[in-house]
Amino acid sequence: xxxxxxxxKNNSIKPVCNAxxxxxxxxxxxxxxxxQIRNDEAVSLIFDRKTKTLQRERAALAKDVNLYDYLxxxxxxxxxxxxxxxxxxxxxxxxxxxxxxxxAKHISPESVEEIILCDTSHANxxxxxxxxxxxxxxxxxxxxxxxxxxxxxxxxxxxxxLHWVNDLPRVFxxxxxxxxQDGVLMASVFGGDTLYELRSSLQLAELERKGGLSPHxxxxxxxxxxxxxxxxxxxxxxxxxxxxxxxxxxxxxELMWDLKGxxxxxxxxxxxxxxxxxxxxAAAAIYEQLYGKVDPESGKLSIPATFQIxxxxxxxxxxxxxxxxxxxxxxxxxxxxxxxxxxxxxxxxIDPEKS
Numbered sequence: 001x002x003x004x005x006x007x008x009k010n011n012s013i014k015p016v017c018n019a020x021x022x023x024x025x026x027x028x029x030x031x032x033x034x035x036q037i038r039n040d041e042a043v044s045l046i047f048d049r050k051t052k053t054l055q056r057e058r059a060a061l062a063k064d065v066n067l068y069d070y071l072x073x074x075x076x077x078x079x080x081x082x083x084x085x086x087x088x089x090x091x092x093x094x095x096x097x098x099x100x101x102x103x104a105k106h107i108s109p110e111s112v113e114e115i116i117l118c119d120t121s122h123a124n125x126x127x128x129x130x131x132x133x134x135x136x137x138x139x140x141x142x143x144x145x146x147x148x149x150x151x152x153x154x155x156x157x158x159x160x161x162l163h164w165v166n167d168l169p170r171v172f173x174x175x176x177x178x179x180x181q182d183g184v185l186m187a188s189v190f191g192g193d194t195l196y197e198l199r200s201s202l203q204l205a206e207l208e209r210k211g212g213l214s215p216h217x218x219x220x221x222x223x224x225x226x227x228x229x230x231x232x233x234x235x236x237x238x239x240x241x242x243x244x245x246x247x248x249x250x251x252x253x254e255l256m257w258d259l260k261g262x263x264x265x266x267x268x269x270x271x272x273x274x275x276x277x278x279x280x281x282a283a284a285a286i287y288e289q290l291y292g293k294v295d296p297e298s299g300k301l302s303i304p305a306t307f308q309i310x311x312x313x314x315x316x317x318x319x320x321x322x323x324x325x326x327x328x329x330x331x332x333x334x335x336x337x338x339x340x341x342x343x344x345x346x347x348x349x350i351d352p353e354k355s
Contacts (some may be wrong), residue, residue: 003249019028027277034058036130047164048116052164054271055267056124059260060099060121067261069261071160071262071307072099073102076103076106076159077106078151079159079188081106082313089112090154090334091153094153094156096143096158097118097159100160101128101129102160104128105128107130110302113265115135115136118138119245120140120141120330122140143165150177153183154183156184156187157187159188160188163220164267165293172230172233176233184314185312185315188311189221190245190309190310191308192220192222192223192308193306195305195307197306198217198252198255198305199295205286206281206283208282215266217266218267236320236321243311243312243319245309247305247307248305249303252280288303324355
């Protein structure tokens with residue numbers, strides 16, 4: 001006997017839904033797998049790399065591939081813009097998982113002299129042109145097996161690509177080895193809150209229809225762990241922040257179709273290959289009831305999809321980099337923070353006789 005879909009209209013199910021997501025997906029996060037990697041020498045395989053490579057190749061060769069570039073174009077532009085914030089010209093850079101040039105085509109010759117474009121798909125490497133004035137080398141490279149000449153790179157960038165890597169600590173270590181001293185890594189990946197609406201809707205639908213559930217969305221790295229992974233690899237002066245993009249779709253089906261066009265379909269080894277039609281329609285109804293919004297002007301219903309983006313920046317150590325002061329050298333105690341305004345006024349006082 002099926003649970004009536006109208007029950008979903010009750011707002012009390014929302015906290016239950018969130019609790020369910022936390023319990024079910026906790027063991028699926030790449031963070032937990034990375035902890036296992038650190039404890040054991042053997043690498044726990046989460047993603048099917050062959051499947052992911054085929055997905056990217058198929059998406060790159062599709063006639064309507066441009067229709068699905070909107071999300072990665074936006075984040076690629078944002079990441080390229082961050083490169084301009086570093087007042088330096090990089091002699092040699094590498095773009096890992098360049099895809100259709102979402103980052104690379106926005107890089108100016110004023111920032112980079114030479115760049116190595118790396119991707120698993122020939123079609124992606126041939127699909128865009130760099131700005132004139134930048135020397136370009138192209139290389140077929142799997143992110144899981146990054147090999148660059150030691151201490152040869154000044155900059156490494158990667159946009160929305162490394163979340164499909166099985167052994168992220170090893171990848172960070174390989175990137176660090178390829179960077180020169182004071183070289184920098186700038187990357188973005190999907191975070192753990194990505195597509196939480198879709199995940200919860202599918203799980204609730206399967207619970208209601210089948211009495212159980214299986215993962216249909218690949219796990220993502222949690223933002224709280226990116227810093228520790230970078231630090232463990234050897235990076236210093238870390239900067240980590242998050243963006244949240246919310247895209248509205250007519251229904252769940254358009255969202256799932258676009259994910260396929262982006263080559264972001266599930267590639268986890270423990271994924272469920274089959275999602276029957278009955279469960280899909282139930283999930284779409286749950287999605288609309290829990291998260292659907294009506295445009296007051298047009299009266300049309302849409303469903304939001306949240307994409308959490310984790311942005312990271314880390315530097316390879318160099319003797320001339322700023323170093324933290326020794327413990328105990330501070331002149332102001334934390335217990336006096338409530339008097340911060342008074343302290344600043346005292347510091348800013350100028351002796352008239354010395355002026």
